[in-house]
Amino acid sequence: MEKKIISNLESILNIKRKIKYSVIKRCQLCNCKKLVPFTNTSLLKSDKIFIEFPFVQCFKCGLIQQKIKFSNTFHKYYYSKIYPKLLNRTTKTHNELIINSYKRGCFLYNKLKKYYLNKKNLKLLDIGCGAAGKLRVFKKNGWDVYGVDPDKNLLNIIKKKYKLKNVYSNNFEDIKFNKKYFDLIIVSGSLEHVNNLNKVMKKINQYSKEYSLLFLDSKGYPNNIKEKFFNFNHHRLLGPVTMNFLAHKYGFKKILCNFSFMKVNKTLTKNKSKTNLYYLGIKKKTKDFKFKKELFYNDYFKKFE
Ligand SMILES: [Zn+2]
Numbered sequence: 414m415e416k417k418i419i420s421n422l423e424s425i426l427n428i429k430r431k432i433k434y435s436v437i438k439r440c441q442l443c444n445c446k447k448l449v450p451f452t453n454t455s456l457l458k459s460d461k462i463f464i465e466f467p468f469v470q471c472f473k474c475g476l477i478q479q480k481i482k483f484s485n486t487f488h489k490y491y492y493s494k495i496y497p498k499l500l501n502r503t504t505k506t507h508n509e510l511i512i513n514s515y516k517r518g519c520f521l522y523n524k525l526k527k528y529y530l531n532k533k534n535l536k537l538l539d540i541g542c543g544a545a546g547k548l549r550v551f552k553k554n555g556w557d558v559y560g561v562d563p564d565k566n567l568l569n570i571i572k573k574k575y576k577l578k579n580v581y582s583n584n585f586e587d588i589k590f591n592k593k594y595f596d597l598i599i600v601s602g603s604l605e606h607v608n609n610l611n612k613v614m615k616k617i618n619q620y621s622k623e624y625s626l627l628f629l630d631s632k633g634y635p636n637n638i639k640e641k642f643f644n645f646n647h648h649r650l651l652g653p654v655t656m657n658f659l660a661h662k663y664g665f666k667k668i669l670c671n672f673s674f675m676k677v678n679k680t681l682t683k684n685k686s687k688t689n690l691y692y693l694g695i696k697k698k699t700k701d702f703k704f705k706k707e708l709f710y711n712d713y714f715k716k717f718e
Pocket of ligand 1: 440441442443444445471472473474475476
């Protein structure tokens with residue numbers, strides 16, 4: 414079945430190379446073997462073209478994930494060559510992205526500055542920094558800023574325009590930083606795109622100092638679920654429970670996790686009910702995470718039915 418899905422995909426994307434992939438056998442978050450079918454179709458791009466591309470849900474933790482996982486090589490090729498074409502960005506959309514990204518940076522800086530009062534030599538890492546708005550705002554406020562994003566075109570514009578030195582066009586999985594180096598790590602709108610979620614989180618744990626903050630922002634359940642989320646580019650869907658679990662698994666203790674943190678004007682979306690899921694946590698040595706019964710996803714999801 415997967416073979417057919419992949420060969421269809423190769424012809425739809427009109428690519429000459431073969432897509433290398435594997436079919437997942439275990440949940441990438443909790444390692445549970447019981448994965449149940451969730452949906453068979455995904456949106457290819459925003460003009461409502463759907464393709465056959467299945468998602469499964471973990472019976473234990475509730476993480477919804479694509480059943481087919483691309484090889485690292487293909488994932489990298491896809492995000493550097495095919496994805497930018499699908500997005501079809503122009504100078505106008507680049508400018509909008511830059512403005513929006515700066516607004517979000519201001520908002521986030523104002524929310525987080527209270528955690529860093531009287532601290533000096535602060536370092537920020539933004540994974541999937543996109544139009545680099547957050548980097549610009551934090552830099553303006555005296556931070557040493559670092560960013561990574563696979564979108565080479567956008568990064569080249571940003572680097573020239575705003576003189577940002579430490580911005581790298583690469584996948585975060587393939588780049589190295591010093592251990593225990595950063596005071597704040599941001600992953601905004603990227604958790605659903607990365608190929609190896611565990612590798613990314615493990616590196617976040619290594620590169621962050623003790624008491625460093627981690628800010629995550631993702632298209633969480635039940636945001637836009639049928640209409641847009643099951644986008645072929647989104648390899649997984651986190652909810653409040655799985656987001657929390659993911660951060661905890663890699664050494665962070667929750668400060669907040671909700672859908673309303675950044676509900677501000679239009680910087681996010683025209684429709685107020687469709688906001689992202691936000692997580693803020695602090696790195697601490699904690700005991701192993703145990704699943705409490707009341708945390709099971711089906712109890713949580715009942716509220717939205
Ligand atoms: Zn799981």
